[in-house]
Amino acid sequence: MRSPRHPRRTAAALTGAVVLTLGLTACSGDRDSAADNGDLRIVASTAVWGSIARQVVDDAKDDGSTLDVTVDTVLSGTDDDPHEYEATARDIAKIRDADVVVGNGAGYDNWLTDNAADGAEIITADQVTAGHDHGDHGDHGGDDHGDDHGHAETNPHVWFNLMLVQHFADHLAQYLHSVDDSFPDRATGVSEDLGKVTDRLKKLPEANAVLTEPVAADLLDGTKVRDVTPAGYAHATLAESEPSAADISAARDLITDGTATVLITNAQAQSPAASQLSQAAEDKGLDKKHAVINVNETPDNGQSYFDYLGNTVSALEKATGSTDGDAAK
Structure with missing residues (x-):
């Protein structure tokens, strides 16, 4: 059964020994759930997060999920720099029509999260922060990351932090599972693929x-x-x-x-x-x-x-x- 829409949340994925916290604060919003009337619509900021979301959805469908989900992406190619991108009127309409918006966080794609509808679910790999001043907040990777590179700033390109990618995919799966329990609550396909990449990197x-x-x-x-x-x-x-x-x-x-x-x-x-x-x-x-x-x-x-x-x-x-x-x- 599909549950009522959850209020807006933002996923802050943490690394190291810190456990990802899914009990997050909510903002008010009474937007009607599209899941009650057809497709549940996901809009992603870039092709990275759109592709990962699509894999979570496709793997769930292969596992027997009956939840009808569409995934759309705002920046699907290499022509635009997401750092500097400004959403067009068409982009904003697409974002505001989404039930779920997914993206990077860390000030990288605020043009996505800033334009989400009040009742939309927001899932990002890192914290949503203001602007692109990367020196204003701590390194999401903890002390080890700073020691390895000698840089204190936060790197907003978190799609190459494979632990954050895993947390993001699992959080999306858990949310969709809460909408329809036929949807698996873990992104096992993403986990398997990340494991293969990790083995190669080692x-x-x-x-x-x-x-x-x-x-x-x-x-x-x-x-x-x-x-x-x-x-x-x-x-x-x-x-x-x-x-x-x-x-x-x-x-x-x-x-x-x-x-x-x-x-x-x-x-x-x-x-x-x-x-x-x-x-x-x-x-x-x-x-x-x-x-x-x-x-x-x-x-x-x-x-x-x-x-x-x-x-x-x-x-x-x-x-x-x-x-x-x-x-x-």
Whole structure:
């Protein structure tokens, strides 16, 4: 049986030994449930979260769920930078018509959560915060994350934090289960796929990487690939500003002197600093060793999250000389 709509909630997924708390504060809202009159509509901010939501729904349908769910995505390609995106009137209408809105949080896609209807369920991988000032709140990964990289700021690109992805998928499944108990209350398919990726990451050999953008930083946590990006450079890119000449020079020196053997860049947000580091990597011959990796903030058109994630891991395997490669999938 389908239950009445739950009031608005926001999922704050926590890492480490902290248990995800699902008893969250509610805001008022009496919007009618579309689940009582046909499809339950999910709208996602980007293709990452739309793809994960769609997998949760498709896996549940394969397991016999009778809940009718549609998933729509606002930013489905690589043409727009979600950081800077401003929702159009059509986007806002789509978002306000959703029963459930799903996204990133961490100030990354406030244009989604700010426009959700009062009665909509809000599920995000990280806390919904104000704006893009990433230095105003603590690191969601705890002390270990800060120690590994030497950066105190929060990285909003949480789709490469696989624990947060798991929490997000499970929270969505639990909510949909509360609407219709034929829907499984755990995202077991997502869990299995994340487990395969984690196994591949654990097999990566030792290497040092410089990141022109922090997009893939969380993916390196727990691996033998060290993020050696200078703290000043990383701080500037997390604050969405151009690093100083000294910070760029420090990062470039790590490439030219051979300390960094991998460069991870983001062609979707190419900056003058990133161009300088890419040129240094080319001069060093890293491109010929497949050790210059491009990781966009969003999957290509039609690409699923796990294809996007798998391709990134494959690039890391090739760049670091891993002998497992795609055979580890």
